[in-house]
Amino acid sequence: MTLLPDRVDRLLAVADEEVASGRLPACQLALALGGEVVVRHTAGAPPESAFTTFSVTKAVTAAVAWMHLAPETKVVELVPEFTGGGKEHVTVEHLLTHTAGFPRAPMPTEQGADPRARRQRFATWRLDWQPGTQLEYHATSAHWVVATMVEAVAGKDFREVVRERLVDPLGLPTLRLGEDVPALDVVHLGAPSDTPDPLAADPTWLLRFNDRAVRRAGIPGAGAVSSAEDVALLYQHLLRDPKGLWDPAVLADGTGHVRTTLTDPWTGVPANRTLGLTVAGDDGKAPVRQFGRATGARAFGASGLGGQIAWADPDSGLSFCFLTNGLDRDQVASFVRANRLSTYAARCV
Numbered sequence: 319m320t321l322l323p324d325r326v327d328r329l330l331a332v333a334d335e336e337v338a339s340g341r342l343p344a345c346q347l348a349l350a351l352g353g354e355v356v357v358r359h360t361a362g363a364p365p366e367s368a369f370t371t372f373s374v375t376k377a378v379t380a381a382v383a384w385m386h387l388a389p390e391t392k393v394v395e396l397v398p399e400f401t402g403g404g405k406e407h408v409t410v411e412h413l414l415t416h417t418a419g420f421p422r423a424p425m426p427t428e429q430g431a432d433p434r435a436r437r438q439r440f441a442t443w444r445l446d447w448q449p450g451t452q453l454e455y456h457a458t459s460a461h462w463v464v465a466t467m468v469e470a471v472a473g474k475d476f477r478e479v480v481r482e483r484l485v486d487p488l489g490l491p492t493l494r495l496g497e498d499v500p501a502l503d504v505v506h507l508g509a510p511s512d513t514p515d516p517l518a519a520d521p522t523w524l525l526r527f528n529d530r531a532v533r534r535a536g537i538p539g540a541g542a543v544s545s546a547e548d549v550a551l552l553y554q555h556l557l558r559d560p561k562g563l564w565d566p567a568v569l570a571d572g573t574g575h576v577r578t579t580l581t582d583p584w585t586g587v588p589a590n591r592t593l594g595l596t597v598a599g600d601d602g603k604a605p606v607r608q609f610g611r612a613t614g615a616r617a618f619g620a621s622g623l624g625g626q627i628a629w630a631d632p633d634s635g636l637s638f639c640f641l642t643n644g645l646d647r648d649q650v651a652s653f654v655r656a657n658r659l660s661t662y663a664a665r666c667v
Contacts, residue, residue: 319634319667321349321356329662330359333640336655337362342624342644344369344505347659348546349666350554350637355547357666367505368492368543369641370527372622375542377549378495379461380414380594381556382480384564384572386471389414389593393463396470399437400463404445410467412449413460415578415591419445419452423459427526430462431496431535433469440466453580453589461539477536487563488555493544496536504533504543505643524623524645540622546639553619553630553637573618574632595620598629608653610660617664625655631664638663 326349336342344362346369348355360367371378389411393400400408404419412418423443429435440463446454465476472479477496485493492499506528526532533543555561556573564572572593579588587603590596598604600615608621609629619629624644630637640659646652 319351319636321351321666325662325666326357329659329666330357332659332662333359334361336642336644341646341651341655342642345640345642345644346546347638347640347663348550349663350547350550351635351667353554353558353560355551358545358547363505363643364503366545367503368494368499368545369505369643370507370533371542371544371549371641372540372624372626373457374549374620374622374626374628374639374641375495375538375540376461376594377552377556377620377628378480378484378493378542379464379538380572381552381564382468382476382484383410383414383464383594384568385483386468386479387464389571389577391467393467396467397437397440397463399441400443402441404448405440405443408445408449408463410464411577411593413456413464414594415453416456416460416589417450417453417578417580417591418456418460418463419447419449420459421446421454421456425459425462427532427535427537430537433466433475436462436466453578453591454583456539458537458539462537465536465538476538480536483563484552487561488552490544490548490552493542493548493552495538495542496534498530498534499543507643507645544641546641549628549639549641550637553628553639556618557630557632557635557637573630574616592618605657608656608660610657610662610664612661612664621656623652625652625659627656627660629660634664634667636664636667 346360349357394406480495582589595618598609598617614633617631624642628639
């Protein structure tokens with residue numbers, strides 16, 4: 319596969335228009351192919367900028383979890399505090415497929431950053447449903463538990479594990495979870511210039527990601543910072559694993575085995591969740607899963623606030639990442655943005 323320059327130009331023009339129109343303050347995208355980043359582009363910010371990756375972060379946490387945790391492992395086996403009210407039945411698979419049963423369980427950032435306080439908070443959580451029987455997006459709650467289980471196995475802070483087992487071996491200098499990005503500026507989150515009140519959730523909470531202290535907490539479901547280039551390169555490694563970081567069967571499972579097709583209540587379609595990612599699928603619903611209209615059915619990835627999206631397509635070998643610091647109240651607009659950019663990106667080969 320080779321890049322088609324005219325289609326790359328079209329993709330970049332679409333991204334530029336998002337900023338020029340005032341719909342986004344800034345954005346950044348990257349395409350990678352054959353194990354290398356082949357397109358890098360930033361609009362509205364310096365080229366060397368990094369962005370908060372929000373739920374695109376979930377791929378990072380999943381990739382580390384695959385190195386340490388078996389899907390059938392129960393949380394309580396590694397985290398004794400995670401018990402009561404049926405929580406003892408929650409497994410790694412439930413956590414990574416958003417079927418664990420506690421989508422809105424609270425975890426203040428300051429407590430999450432402290433492993434002991436985090437475990438104490440787990441003891442207060444209650445289930446909304448029996449694990450595995452329903453699916454609802456766990457924005458941050460489940461991944462705090464995943465991180466704690468990894469810590470129990472690795473014997474060190476999850477943030478250190480991410481750096482030592484993933485970031486450093488893969489040479490991803492801007493990707494950080496809970497650590498400052500050397501020599502780079504993290505673009506502050508902001509509002510599109512023509513939208514007076516654009517935040518879909520509590521604006522105070524979301525804008526706290528501008529604070530270095532919050533970023534250093536390393537929220538494992540939403541708190542990494544990175545360039546689009548490093549995320550796109552991470553997905554190249556998830557396609558082929560040239561450095562042998564994962565057991566081949568485990569990696570194939572995480573990137574290709576759909577473990578639940580329970581309906582996502584927000585989209586109204588089968589969720590197509592693997593252990594930590596989403597698969598585009600061949601049922602005609604790939605656009606609803608934010609993969610656009612041109613990726614292969616086996617494409618896998620994760621999306622985030624503002625239309626952020628990252629994926630890799632095993633059929634073409636292409637990986638793509640789009641990041642932004644814009645926070646739209648209009649979730650439909652963000653959804654359309656991710657699909658449009660994914661479509662143009664997939665057509666670049």
